Amino acid sequence: MKYHHDHSISCHTVEQAKELLQTLGWAVLSPELVADRPEPLLKQFGSTVPQYDGNLQWEVRPAPGFEKVPYSQSKNGIGAHTEAPVYSPPPKYVVLHCRRQARCGGGQTMLADGLQFCKEHGGLQRFRQHEVTFVAAPSPGRPGTRVTVPLLTSHHNDPVFRFSYNLFKYGDVNPSEDALVDPQTALNRDFELVELANAAEEFFDRSGIAVLVPDGAALIWDNHRLMHSRSRFDDPQRHLTRYWLSPQ
Template sequence: MHSTLDIGIAEVAPQLDAARDELHRQGWTVLLPQALEPGVRATLAQFGAIVPQYNGQDTWEVKAKPGFEKVPYSQSRNGIGPHTEVPVGAPPPRYLALHCHRQARCGQGHTRLADGVAFCSSLDPELQRFVRETPVTFAATLAPGATPRQTLTVPIMGSDGGRPVFRFSYNQFLYGDVNPSEAALDDASARPDANAPLVRLATLAAAYFESHAVPVLIPDGHLLIWDNHRLIHSRSAFSDPERHLTRYWLQTAH
């Protein structure tokens, strides 16, 4: 005899099959509210295992909070430059999911997605060698100015189980941390050398985004999921303080 949960998943199976196909083809997909009726966690379990985030919890509330008005951070209303999630992960989560409770009513706050592997292929030969062969020390704090700090030194383009894994952080390459503090942003003496490889990559990624990124404004009740090993993402600034999404990290066996 099937449980209620089993019946729920069975009923949305065709939608999940189509979503998996789209996720494989383009690297991202949006799940309709009907696909989440068995429960967000039950639906996400069809894509991977939910894993803990920087705060040790398996969810993170993406909602503006006081204290982050001047930094590019998930709990601010500011834009966030191109990046992959958890570049300090070994490996990073395979998929990133955002469940939208209330999208910004100002029409902004888009999640922008672009193919990071394709971006690497667009680079000149020197930078292509750099991303594949040169170890880079990635660093991430839970929040701007917080401690402790997680680090990992690996090439930007690596692999996991034979699959490519692309790590990238505009903030890291310009300011030294995935979540830079106000001091790091304001420190004029730390302005990077425009010819340094990491700075060049940050600048080129920003330009690539302007030409190739797909902006997604997730409707209320919908869930956006994408391949974090393949895509880089960013967020546009917004003014509505009530914007609220829940973030999940998913890991797969390979």
């Protein structure tokens, strides 16, 4: 996996960031551009979308009760996924504003091209035809929202890719401890999806890029195109704020 660590290539203008979003699908917004007030800046990329709890931002930092699950408010790694697959459409962009990055060497955000993954694993048409019931609980163990939709759809003629390692393996985007211990309790027993989850791990190792977002900076990526994951970390002070943006 490639590791992105050159802070000098962070974007200092909105135009530069939009160009990288078109080409690479992601960009790092410099601390100077963010200026510790990301909300006004983000309006130039889209409209903020309420998240699972109804709020416009979500604090990504360790919280009690999630020590054993792959969840945003744990320290654990999180497998390949796209954000909010139960939304129609899912948010176009995901933004992580780094309040304080982990000092332990972990906590990288990994990105990989979901459309390229589709092309390498049966072609785009296979993913357009494969319907999946996505289940997303707002937090592990709580009732979840469901939607049945193909893995690859479109919105305004642009492709929209949905993926969730956790769902494919354990039956929920945010699985409970019970589902992790006994995957047979998972609601989704599609073994083809389990194979896709395993293939995504290999794809990330081969083609992914790991980004350790600098303090004060923000990472933005195209959620309709890219999958992302997270490496485990041990620093309890790691803190990022997440935003979801709709297309302009």
